[in-house]
């Protein structure tokens with residue numbers, strides 16, 4: 303890493319205070335003691351552990367477990383936070399950003415770290431009054447937050463709104479049986495609700511588990527007390543008016559014709575990078591804002607990192623990747639060369655009485671894969687390593703995930719079968 307001198311009176315403006323924005327700020331301060339650092343974020347909270355939101359359904363988490371840093375950290379590092387304000391337009395020629403409160407700020411270096419937003423599929427909603435349909439509409443990402451009983455968890459405000467509804471809720475349906483959907487379903491069950499999960503694919507976690515592990519995981523999930531409805535999807539939402547005329551969730555209709563009465567609906571069907579600001583400013587965007595391995599966008603002095611960024615055609619969408627990209631963006635913005643290293647994608651899942659670790663992204667049906675597997679007497683214990691071209695490329699641990707760090711290391715180093723066996727991974 304090489305340090306170039308950067309004038310101390312520069313302004314580094316960071317949009318978004320998730321892990322990407324937070325670590326960009328800390329890296330900038332590490333390399334430049336004088337510059338002005340301003341983080342602006344739409345949410346009114348300082349940086350918190352978004353990954354823990356489902357744990358907030360039941361009760362608030364203690365501040366020291368929830369927030370990334372104490373308020374004193376911002377003071378000590380002279381990082382100005384502007385919270386509850388959204389960036390609405392960007393002029394990369396004038397180097398200026400305009401905000402939702404009418405203010406604007408100019409920058410020398412800009413870091414785009416706006417993360418992603420939850421995608422809600424357009425779904426037909428029917429509004430009933432005394433069993434008579436009064437309105438048929440389409441629910442979309444723009445207005446689900448205004449309907450009592452319908453949620454999608456991205457921000458703390460979403461988790462708090464859901465928590466408020468819990469005392470009057472009995473039956474919840476989660477749409478989407480991916481990692482986040484299953485985690486949320488488990489939290490809802492632990493809050494005392496009867497929970498169903500509806501998953502479009504015929505089996506759970508196809509990207510993380512091969513067929514054999516998928517069968518074991520399904521058995522564990524079935525025994526967790528959560529109803530799993532696989533190979534089906536949401537067709538319609540039935541609402542009714544409350545005494546004040548506000549829409550309230552009553553039931554769902556699935557594509558196979560089944561009606562599911564429920565008073566709480568949670569969407570967990572995927573995320574989309576929040577690229578509109580960059581796109582409107584003429585910055586190159588595909589799925590995410592396109593960046594090179596230094597996190598540079600197509601506009602001079604503008605960097606992007608975290609969920610909003612696409613590097614090498616890939617949007618990572620994970621906490622560790624956002625954190626690393628934030629550091630890389632912050633370093634390069636201050637003139638210190640840093641490259642984003644290729645990261646091994648991994649998953650740690652601990653819910654439904656299951657422990658799952660999966661690392662590497664491969665097609666489990668690739669006939670050229672070689673495997674090393676271990677199956678204990680317990681039907682819930684399963685370990686498998688996948689090799690391609692004689693190198694370890696992926697691994698699955700079910701039940702006992704204690705060797706997960708070794709598996710990660712083995713993939714990063716491309717262990718052969720002999721090396722894997724010698725290093726006691728299984």
Ligand SMILES: Cc1cc2nc3c(=O)[nH]c(=O)nc-3n(C[C@H](O)[C@H](O)[C@H](O)COP(=O)(O)OP(=O)(O)OC[C@H]3O[C@@H](n4cnc5c(N)ncnc54)[C@H](O)[C@@H]3O)c2cc1C
Pocket residue numbers: 317318319320321322323342343344345352353354355356387388389390415416417418455456457482576579607608609610619620621622624
């Ligand atoms: C419930 C939940 C559980 C998760 N669990 C895991 C997990 O177990 N493991 C894992 O790796 N990942 C997990 N993730 C994903 C992980 O949280 C994200 O990958 C990570 O937060 C991305 O960080 P980021 O800094 O890029 O963006 P974010 O954390 O999304 O932060 C972006 C911030 O920018 C703000 N913003 C957006 N637009 C603007 C604008 N125009 N102006 C100003 N501010 C703006 C947003 O409000 C937000 O505060 C989970 C996500 C959720 C929602």
